[in-house]
Amino acid sequence: MTLKYGTWNVQGCRNKMKEIIRAINIMKMDVVVLTETKKKGTGSEALGNYIHLFSGVKKYERARRGVSILTNKKWKGSIKSWEAIDERTLKLDMNIWGYKLTIIAIYAPNEDNGVTVKDEFLLT
Numbered sequence: 001m002t003l004k005y006g007t008w009n010v011q012g013c014r015n016k017m018k019e020i021i022r023a024i025n026i027m028k029m030d031v032v033v034l035t036e037t038k039k040k041g042t043g044s045e046a047l048g049n050y051i052h053l054f055s056g057v058k059k060y061e062r063a064r065r066g067v068s069i070l071t072n073k074k075w076k077g078s079i080k081s082w083e084a085i086d087e088r089t090l091k092l093d094m095n096i097w098g099y100k101l102t103i104i105a106i107y108a109p110n111e112d113n114g115v116t117v118k119d120e121f122l123l124t
Contacts, residue, residue, distance in 0.1 A: 003096065005031040005103075012038040012063070021048040021070075030072045031092075035107035037066035042084040049073050053092060055084030067107045088121065 006029055010016060013034060024032050025048065039056040040063055046052070047070070054068035065087040071079065071094075080093045090105040109117045 001097065003030050004028060005033075007033040007035065007105075009035045009107075011036050013066075013068075014038065014063075017047060017052075021050060024070065025049060029070075030075060031103060032070045033103070033105040034068045034070065035066075035105070037068050038063040039066045039068065044082075046073075051076060051079070053082050053084075053090060055087055055090045057087045065107055067105045069103060069105050 004027070006024075006027075008020070010020060013020065020034070037054060037056060039054050040059045040061070042055045044051060044053050049072055050070040051073060052068055052070050054066065056066035057064060067088060067090045069082075069090055069092050071092070075094065075096070078094045078096050080095055082090070082092045084090055088107045092103040092105070094101045094103070109121050
């Protein structure tokens with residue numbers, strides 16, 4: 001068996017989730033990490049054939065950053081736990097074919113961010 005996974009910087013997902021789900025369905029992806037989602041809050045939701053785990057800024061903040069993981073529902077029973085660490089980091093623990101798999105979704109600061117932001121991210 002094969003596990004198909006990938007990453008996608010979506011530059012905001014507010015009005016794009018149907019398009020994103022359609023694209024990953026066509027590619028028959030099992031797990032996809034989305035970065036720069038600009039989604040607020042932390043939680044999980046069902047979207048089509050996928051379970052969407054997300055971590056973003058607090059609801060009262062301006063939408064920015066954000067990371068999420070889309071997991072095909074066929075792997076729902078394989079999900080052991082997940083943790084929204086902050087708006088840049090999300091951890092998913094799975095057990096697939098008897099193997100422990102940890103997926104860490106990270107949205108690191110880009111070149112537009114200052115040295116202080118990059119250093120803070122790298123040192124935490």
